[in-house]
Amino acid sequence: MLKDITIGQYFPGKSIIHRLDPRIKIILIVAFIVMLFIADTFFGLGVGMVFVLGAFLLSGIPFKMMLKSLKPLMPLLIFTGLLNLLFIRTGDVLFKWKFLIITKLGVTTAAFMIIRIVALIIGSSLLTYTTSPIQLTDAIERLFSPLKVIKVPVHELAMMMTIALRFIPTLIEDTDKIMSAQKARGADMETGSIIKRAKALVPIFVPLIVSSFRRAVELALAMECRCYHGGEGRTRLKQLKTSFRDYAAIFVTAVFITGVVFADKINFFI
């Protein structure tokens, strides 16, 4: 059950996508999202799709993982689709039954929205699949570091994010262990009324909170023992470097953005 959570699930690899500078990767994903939103036509979206699917192929991430990242957002997709399908009432009527009216415009808008969201999810999951959480926060810290000028504690925020990301799997593991231990003592979390089930969570939450606090204290101590004192004058083990492949990636993305714009134009002519 808990194993299915895939927040920030990193998929180690050595593909060109993995090796891109994470800062560039984040910027390019933002560019990709912009690309999706300037696309007004199916042609434009198609170009965006080709872009993201091509990147996926290059990354060597199994196709299965892409579907897995879509699964939890299925309800959202269905909801968006239905909303557009049922509530757009202009255009040629395709189908009518009592108060239900489905129009051609409704169908195309629904399809358009769904494709757009799917592309969005694929793009962002590609980022988390190919970038380790550490790289990601590092890149975010760097990208936002100009904000330090206006006294935004960028380094501290990034460190908090790193710690949070680092401890998600640990907390999941803790929860799993505590649940097993209480189940071994006959705790029953699956049957009974809602109140009974809520009560059954006490034996899980109390030890979990206790252990999170213990971990937090230990971590704080460990950081202090290693003389951590914030971002001032701190150097890095892994320097972020932009190289030829990053410029190539920027170029390809620029080409595709132009492609989207032109694809939309073509659509007007035919």
Added chain:
Amino acid sequence: MPIIKTEGLTYVYGEGTPFCKTAVDNVDLEIDEGELVGIIGHTGSGKSTLIQHFNGLLKPTSGKVFIDGEQLWKDKSRLRDIRFKVGLVFQYPEYQLFEESVYKDIAFGPKNMGLSDSEIDKRVRESMRMVGLSEDIMEKSPFELSGGQKRRAAIAGVMAMDPKVLILDEPASGLDPKGRDAILAQIREYHQQKKNTVMMVSHSMEDIAKHTTKILVMNKAKVFCYDTPVNVFHRSKELEQMGLAVPQITRVFNRLKAAGVPIEDDVYTVEFGKKLIMRLLENR
């Protein structure tokens, strides 16, 4: 009929992902009632994974587990009863304490079994005595106890369910030598009094040699052997090749043997070694 039996038991973590890992590989095992089994093996050899199959916490990827002749996972609604029959104490069990008093925490298991209050009371007191906790800490919060006391309270919480099989995962880890010896002696006493089956995972060959009637050696997800201590330590060469230290005393006697001292038996406890030396000295 063996109390625990496995057939071709295999467990794979994260099946179908690139991180998949076979933690238990095709294990056939028969454990008879009344044994005190020590489980030993390198870190990551699959000990903890194996024992979590015995009370149905993990579902085998393939293979079968029988407890008291009953196949697990055939009927999921029976699992809870199996868990009362096979009590499992996890590694660092003190992290599972949650109640406001020690008494209530130990009573959690028996309460889940649906026992009467008087029976629960009897069991809580008995198991506290068994692990050597005095009754005046009963009303204390478990979080106020010392590390060793917490450990004992958590073990008592499982003992109080009076399981037919008691399994402990590294019950002595992280304790000082005195605390370790005390807890292990209490486990042995529990075994002698109850005549139950007890299994415990340990990293210390000394502890295992001193306390158990059978030893299960795990190596790289497989069972290397399951036999009496004498027979297991007879294979001390192979154990050392696997990177498992045999008890110090066995090493000493192996050296003596190599140096030409006439010793026939395998020695794995200090007491027995002492007896042998005394005999040798007398016969000289």
